[in-house]
Amino acid sequence: MAVTPNYSWPVPVDTDYVKDGAEAIKDLGDAIDATVFGLPAGGLTLINTTTFSAVTAVQVDDCFTSTYDNYLVLLQIPTVSTTNITIRCRLVDTVTPYAGADYEYYAAGVLDSGATSNLAAYSQTSFQFTSNNSATSSALTLNLFSPKLAATTNATFNSMSRSSAWSFSYAGAGGLRTSTAYEGIQFYPSSGNFTGTLSIYGYGK
Amino acid sequence: MAEQFTTLISNAQTGKTTIRDLTADEISQREAEAKTEKAQVKKQEAEATARIDARISALAKLAKLGLTEAEIASL
Numbered sequence: 001m002a003v004t005p006n007y008s009w010p011v012p013v014d015t016d017y018v019k020d021g022a023e024a025i026k027d028l029g030d031a032i033d034a035t036v037f038g039l040p041a042g043g044l045t046l047i048n049t050t051t052f053s054a055v056t057a058v059q060v061d062d063c064f065t066s067t068y069d070n071y072l073v074l075l076q077i078p079t080v081s082t083t084n085i086t087i088r089c090r091l092v093d094t095v096t097p098y099a100g101a102d103y104e105y106y107a108a109g110v111l112d113s114g115a116t117s118n119l120a121a122y123s124q125t126s127f128q129f130t131s132n133n134s135a136t137s138s139a140l141t142l143n144l145f146s147p148k149l150a151a152t153t154n155a156t157f158n159s160m161s162r163s164s165a166w167s168f169s170y171a172g173a174g175g176l177r178t179s180t181a182y183e184g185i186q187f188y189p190s191s192g193n194f195t196g197t198l199s200i201y202g203y204g205k
Numbered sequence: 206m207a208e209q210f211t212t213l214i215s216n217a218q219t220g221k222t223t224i225r226d227l228t229a230d231e232i233s234q235r236e237a238e239a240k241t242e243k244a245q246v247k248k249q250e251a252e253a254t255a256r257i258d259a260r261i262s263a264l265a266k267l268a269k270l271g272l273t274e275a276e277i278a279s280l
Contacts, residue, residue: 048217055213056227056235063217084246088238095214099234115256117249125238131249163246166253186212191239193209200217 007035044072044201053195054081057188060200061095064148064183068202073142075187075198080138082192083164087138089127091147091176092184099125100178107157107172119170127176130161131168138162147182210235 001024002013009031012024045068052058064071077087090097104122109131111117119128129140138161145154153176161168176182187198210227227235267277 048215050213050215050222052213055224056210057212059212059214061214061216062219065218084250085239086242086246111253113253113257113260115253115260117253117256125234131246163250165250184217188212188235190235190242193211 007031009035042204044203047071047200047202049197049199051197054193055195056193057186058194058196058198059092059097059184059186060198061092061184063185063200064144064181066148069146069148069205070203071144071147072201072203073140073144073185073198074201075140075142075196076137077139077194077196078137079196080189080192080194082189085190085192086128087130087140087161087194088188088190089129089142090125090186090188091153091182092186093180093182095184097186098176098178098180098182101125102177103127103174104177105129105155105172105174107170107174109168109170112167117168119172127155127174129157129170129172129174130159131163131170144185147185150179150181152177152179153182 001016002011003009004011010024010027012020016024047063047068048060050058050060075087090099090103092098101123103124103126105119105124105127106121107119107129109117109119117131119131121128129142130138138159140157140159142155142157147153155174155176157170157172157174159168159170161170185200188194210232211224212227213222213224215222264277267280
């Protein structure tokens with residue numbers, strides 16, 4: 001019996017008997033199974049998808065754990081009930097959204113006309129990743145870096161939103177400057193209610 | 206009809222979903238934020254409109270100077 005060069009899986013040698021082939025295949029299969037089962041999952045892993053309809057906030061608890069360091073958050077909002085509002089975001093400490101004035105965000109914005117409209121704010125009580133959402137669809141991709149660590153959580157984001165007059169796209173970054181570990185995330189419209197889908201993925205370490 | 210203030214809460218570990226009403230403090234905070242933001246959004250829309258108007262005006266002035274559309278676009 002020989003072994004493969006990388007994982008040392010058992011394989012027959014050229015002179016082994018064919019009658020022993022079934023057992024050799026079984027041993028090889030078992031070894032591969034044991035190796036593959038123990039491999040860490042790479043890429044993105046879906047942690048949670050929440051769909052919501054006509055609520056004033058959506059919150060996912062216990063989505064940030066020690067399993068992952070960094071997270072991808074996708075938010076799709078087909079409808080909001082009030083025109084020209086923004087979508088706000090807070091990180092959740094255990095089950096309570098953190099509302100201290102420690103959020104900051106900076107983004108380059110471009111309107112459908114080609115004009116610019118930047119976002120820049122610090123010492124805020126929530127993140128703002130979109131602007132002037134209206135009754136038409138908007139979407140956000142958000143990367144969160146180590147929210148579960150008791151240190152500043154950094155974020156990068158891209159968003160698309162539409163007001164009653166303009167379309168806005170933003171590419172930016174932000175942070176929550178506290179020394180708290182956060183377990184969850186909350187989104188809410190600044191006024192009225194919203195409908196959509198929130199998905200959270202963990203990046204493989 | 207009065208607006209309903211509800212939060213949908215999903216637990217990623219258990220998969221359990223609950224809905225709770227916002228507390229009076231949360232509603233007050235939200236209303237204060239909305240008031241501030243309304244002014245901010247209005248300002249942003251006005252700035253965006255002003256930028257567009259300024260651009261249209263600038264393009265018209267350049268055209269009066271004799272620049273072609275291609276020349277203006279190359280600026």
